[in-house]
Amino acid sequence: MYALKTLVDQKFRFIITALGVALCVILVHFLLGIYKGVADGSLAYVRSSTADLWVLQKHTNNILRSTSMIRTSRIGDIEAIPGVATVSPQVLIMGSIEVSKRPQTAYLIGYDAETGMGGPPSIVQGRLLRSDDEIILDRSFAAKYKVKLGDTVQIKKHSLKVVGLSDGTNVFVIQYAFVTLNRAFRVINFGGVVSCLQVKLTAGTSVQQVKRAIEREVSDIVVFDRATFLENNREEMNSGILPLLFVIALLGTVVLTAILSLILSINVLERRKDFAVMKALGAPRGFVSGMVVIQSLALSFSGLLIGLLLFFPLMGLVEKIVPEVSVHTSVQYVLWIVMGVALIGLISSLYPISKIKHIYPMEVFQ
Numbered sequence: 001m002y003a004l005k006t007l008v009d010q011k012f013r014f015i016i017t018a019l020g021v022a023l024c025v026i027l028v029h030f031l032l033g034i035y036k037g038v039a040d041g042s043l044a045y046v047r048s049s050t051a052d053l054w055v056l057q058k059h060t061n062n063i064l065r066s067t068s069m070i071r072t073s074r075i076g077d078i079e080a081i082p083g084v085a086t087v088s089p090q091v092l093i094m095g096s097i098e099v100s101k102r103p104q105t106a107y108l109i110g111y112d113a114e115t116g117m118g119g120p121p122s123i124v125q126g127r128l129l130r131s132d133d134e135i136i137l138d139r140s141f142a143a144k145y146k147v148k149l150g151d152t153v154q155i156k157k158h159s160l161k162v163v164g165l166s167d168g169t170n171v172f173v174i175q176y177a178f179v180t181l182n183r184a185f186r187v188i189n190f191g192g193v194v195s196c197l198q199v200k201l202t203a204g205t206s207v208q209q210v211k212r213a214i215e216r217e218v219s220d221i222v223v224f225d226r227a228t229f230l231e232n233n234r235e236e237m238n239s240g241i242l243p244l245l246f247v248i249a250l251l252g253t254v255v256l257t258a259i260l261s262l263i264l265s266i267n268v269l270e271r272r273k274d275f276a277v278m279k280a281l282g283a284p285r286g287f288v289s290g291m292v293v294i295q296s297l298a299l300s301f302s303g304l305l306i307g308l309l310l311f312f313p314l315m316g317l318v319e320k321i322v323p324e325v326s327v328h329t330s331v332q333y334v335l336w337i338v339m340g341v342a343l344i345g346l347i348s349s350l351y352p353i354s355k356i357k358h359i360y361p362m363e364v365f366q
Contacts, residue, residue: 014299017263021303021341022310024256029311029337031249033327037172040328042237044168045109045176046230048121051088051198052207054229058220062229062236063092064171068195074218075197081213083205088117089194091184097137097177098154099145106141106177108155110184117198120178125149126164132183135160138175139167143323155179155187170326199223253344260348264296265355289356293349300345304338 042064046054055078057068075087088111095108111118113129120128124139126149135155137147142165147153151162160179169176185191201210211223224232315327 013263014302017259017299018302018306020259021256021300022307024252024259025304025307025337025341026311026314027252028249028340029307029329029333030315030327031245031252032333032336033315033329034172034325035245036328036330036333037170037326039234039237041168041170041172041326043230043233044121046233048168049117049198049226050200051117052201052226053199053211053214054224054226055087055197055199055214055218055221056195056224058222060222061224061232063196064233064236066236068092069193070195070197070221072192072194074221077218078197078199078214081210081217083201083210083213084199085202086115086117086200088112088115088198088200089181090118090196090198091181091188091193092195093184093188094174095155095177095187097135099147104141104145105174106138107171107174108184108187109176109178110181110187111178113180117200120164120166120176121168122166123164124167126162128164129178129180130163132180132186133160134163134179136164136166136178137162138169138177139165140170140323140326141175141177158183158187170324172324172326175324253340257344257348260296260299260345261351263299264292264349264352289349289353292352292356293346296349296352297342297345300341300348304341308334308337 046063055070055074056063057070060066060068070089072089075089078084078087091108091110093108093110095106096103097106097108098104109118113119116128120136123136126136129136135153137153142148142162147162149162149165152159153162154160160183164178166176166178179187181194199210199214201207207225211225214223215221311329318325319327
């Protein structure tokens with residue numbers, strides 16, 4: 001087709017433009033992947049829990065960016081309520097783990113190692129905790145600081161042996177680490193207070209009835225069922241990172257649209273006389289404008305193909321260099337990008353088409 005031939009004739013411009021589109025595609029795909037990676041890491045801990053109810057301090061609704069303190073005496077009060085099978089406490093604190101004589105921040109979670117409730121979502125290497133002198137690190141944290149199974153790390157004056165590496169515990173800006181509940185109490189230098197309680201109910205018990213009973217019998221606490229608590233943490237995660245990623249992705253989209261519009265407009269100006277000849281020869285209505293649309297889509301999808309082919313090798317390289325950057329993608333995200341690029345290609349052709357409308361057949365004779 002003539003529309004494609006005119007693009008290929010200017011190979012250097014075609015390649016540079018396609019690479020520009022590819023970079024924008026990689027950027028947007030990267031941001032979507034970061035969002036999914038953060039979402040998976042932020043929510044995996046809550047999602048993996050088998051608890052029917054979560055109990056937190058009153059006026060707290062998530063564990064991502066809020067502080068909750070509950071007296072351990074409340075555990076017995078909740079266990080006495082009909083329908084409650086088990087109550088598992090957790091301590092969640094920001095802690096410093098000394099690695100190679102340098103403190104590194106981690107989100108430290110102390111849990112009951114005997115029941116396993118509140119532990120890591122999954123173990124990719126090693127095993128779960130068996131004693132108070134052990135710790136489980138996020139695999140990204142371990143990779144970043146070159147910590148291996150069997151190594152010893154320090155939390156304050158406590159020496160802990162690394163016995164496991166976890167997955168689903170990387171929240172991009174911080175990673176989770178797991179110790180026993182007793183060790184967590186020693187780290188904070190006092191007991192009798194936990195951050196939250198995970199409650200399992202007996203089979204056949206109404207979740208809402210037990211929820212209301214706990215809130216009625218126990219003061220200064222709030223109770224969430226599993227679905228509500230997961231949604232609370234999702235909303236908190238979205239309010240923190242989503243606006244920033246959206247703005248950057250929007251800027252990338254605007255840049256991509258501007259690049260395509262500029263290149264196509266230049267092409268129209270350079271071939272102004274060719275378009276005038278087409279009009280003088282009686283080119284069908286919409287034929288010339290259709291050429292611009294075809295060129296725009298050709299550039300867009302060429303860049304899209306290059307971007308998708310480069311994305312996965314580049315992300316593998318990024319994760320090796322910066323292990324805490326966890327990029328997750330999906331078929332849905334790829335489809336969104338394909339539709340977005342198609343839409344951008346169509347929008348980018350509008351301004352060049354407006355230029356073509358002001359090209360007249362008589363210009364051939366100038």
